[in-house]
Amino acid sequence: MDLKRLADWFSAARPGVGGRLLSARLIPGGKSNLTYEVGDGERSWVLRRPPLGHILDTAHDMGREYRVMSALAGTGVPVPATYALCTDDSVIGAPFYIMEKVEGTPFRNAADLAPLGPERVRTISLRLVDTLAALHDVDPATVGLADFGRADGFLDRQVRRWSAQLEASRSRDLPAAGELRGLLASQVPAQSAPGIVHGDYRLDNVLVDRNDRPAAIIDWEMATIGDPVTDLALLIVYQRLSRLTGGDLVSDAASAPGYLTEDEVRNRYRSRGGRDPAHFGFYLGLAAYKLAAIVEGIHYRHLRGRTVGAGFDGIGALTEPLLEIGLASLKKDD
Known part of the structure; x- marks a missing residue:
């Protein structure tokens, strides 16, 4: 992931929110879409993108994920805040979106x-x-x-x-x-x-x-x-x-x-x-x-x-x- 290119895009998409991104790490546990924590040293966000290769044409649509969470904000159904959606593959190689990092535990075991x-x-x-x-x-x-x-x-x-x-x-x-x-x-x-x-x-x-x-x-x-x-x-x-x-x-x-x-x-x-x-x-x-x-x-x-x-x-x-x-x-x- 080209962090400078990503940071430039994020800063332009959300002035005052996006910043200089210094780090990105894969968040383990998922078996489909890829989820990363990205940060600038002071703040952190979550980035979601599709998996690599071989997916159905209608699957892993970042725009749909982003839209449904944005729509549910304020309904009482708990969802992360959404910040920006990118449909330009040239930024990180695939569509993606950035959302709030919510503190909580996804209990698996x-x-x-x-x-x-x-x-x-x-x-x-x-x-x-x-x-x-x-x-x-x-x-x-x-x-x-x-x-x-x-x-x-x-x-x-x-x-x-x-x-x-x-x-x-x-x-x-x-x-x-x-x-x-x-x-x-x-x-x-x-x-x-x-x-x-x-x-x-x-x-x-x-x-x-x-x-x-x-x-x-x-x-x-x-x-x-x-x-x-x-x-x-x-x-x-x-x-x-x-x-x-x-x-x-x-x-x-x-x-x-x-x-x-x-x-x-x-x-x-x-x-x-x-x-x-x-x-x-x-x-x-x-x-x-x-x-x-x-x-x-x-x-x-x-x-x-x-x-x-x-x-x-x-x-x-x-x-x-x-x-x-x-x-x-x-x-x-x-």
Whole structure:
């Protein structure tokens, strides 16, 4: 990253905010978009850019992340302040944006949560669900996001989109993928009322402050307008996956003593005004299929040396367990 070029751009884009950038470091933990802390020796900001190589044309749109966070400012949904968006690849080699550095912890592992004790862990997980319900209660039109996505046909398009992602990233035979795709395509239910969908909502995409409150929701790269129940289902699929893999490949925070059970997550969400759809098994199956496609895309990039940072070696081992979670959910129809 050319820090001088970046600093010149930032100073011009936000006079009085941007300054002489002296440092940049990759913030570890993410497996998709790249996140950096940049600073001038006195102040720090966060910079987000797409991953390296092999991405869907519609994925990793920096403008969408920037727009949804900017729109949610002042709604009560915690988001970082946004400072500047750059669509000129010549500055750092890709589009990017700069936002506030929010103080907080993205709890990823049960081992990090356990020292807090079951009572605090329960409070954190309750507030995680409450914040999701608050996001889904925001009317997209009132915050200028009426055209942020097409709600009609959202679930059908999700099945097609993640099927295309899996095909584009195929490097091995995955028989369960075809079976799950067929079941999803044949069982699409009526959608719930449209709302803002985060697209990857989980505890380590929320910064928790010292008072155990959500300070900011981060990683909005898959945000859109659609069926918000998909966020709830994804949160629960992450919870199921953590029981199978532990904390090595995916967050296992949900296994910490005190963390809400799956039923408690659903009941809390409903009690805070969230939707309570029939055929929840479909939503779980779709969430598992989506995660399998994302994981396989990361695995594909890693095989070709196009990932940055550690922790990618075993990521491909998650694909098949996710497909099995999806099949089991659909057949059970939780």
